Amino acid sequence: MAYITLFFTALAAATLLPAYSEILVGGMVTQGYSLWGIWLWATAGNTIGSVINGVIGRQVDRFKHKRWFPVSDAQLEKARNRFNRYGQWSLLLGWLPIGGDALTLVGGIMRVPWLNFVVLVAIGKGLRYAFVIWAVLQASGTPGSP
Known part of the structure; x- marks a missing residue:
């Protein structure tokens, strides 16, 4: 059950919802859960x-001219230009606490091919969780083995 909770907490943390999976990861590491399991599910x-x-980003063009849409054409164009400057490789930074969610949204707007999108995002996220697990192990002195 803890891994499923971790999965959904990590999922929510990657969206625009206010959620933080690092706290749960840290707790599970110190409680002796499988490090591989923690890393995989997170x-x-x-x-x-x-x-x-990314899916939401792919829908932006359908709604951008609606009165309720929260982003102006100028803001969308600015986001597109920034993304084009660094390209799809910027998705490796989708883990960043500030701006990472926006990067994945813009990746969808820019219609990055799904395979590239998923691989780049997964690499960045996987490295982030590996670092979080390592940092918790170092800070707590918890002996960990995969």
């Missing part, structure tokens, strides 16, 4: 959450 949930952002 990475999978966070990656799928970013895919949801």
Whole structure:
């Protein structure tokens, strides 16, 4: 049950919802859960959450001219230009606490091919969770083995 909770917490954390999976990851590491299991479920949930952002981004052009739409054409154009400057490789930074969710949303707007999107986002998310697990192990002195 803890891994499923971690999965959905990590998924929510990758969307625009206010959620933080690092706290749960840290708790599970110190409680002796499988490090591989923690890494796998957190990475999978966070990656799928970013895919949801990408799907939403792909729908932006359908709604951008609606009165209720929260982003102006100028803001969308600015986001597109920034994304084009660094290209799809910027999706490796989708894990960043500030701007990472927006990157995956813009990746969807820019229609990055799904395979590239998922692979790049998963690499970034996986490295982030590996670092979080390592940092918790170092800070707590918890002996960990995969």
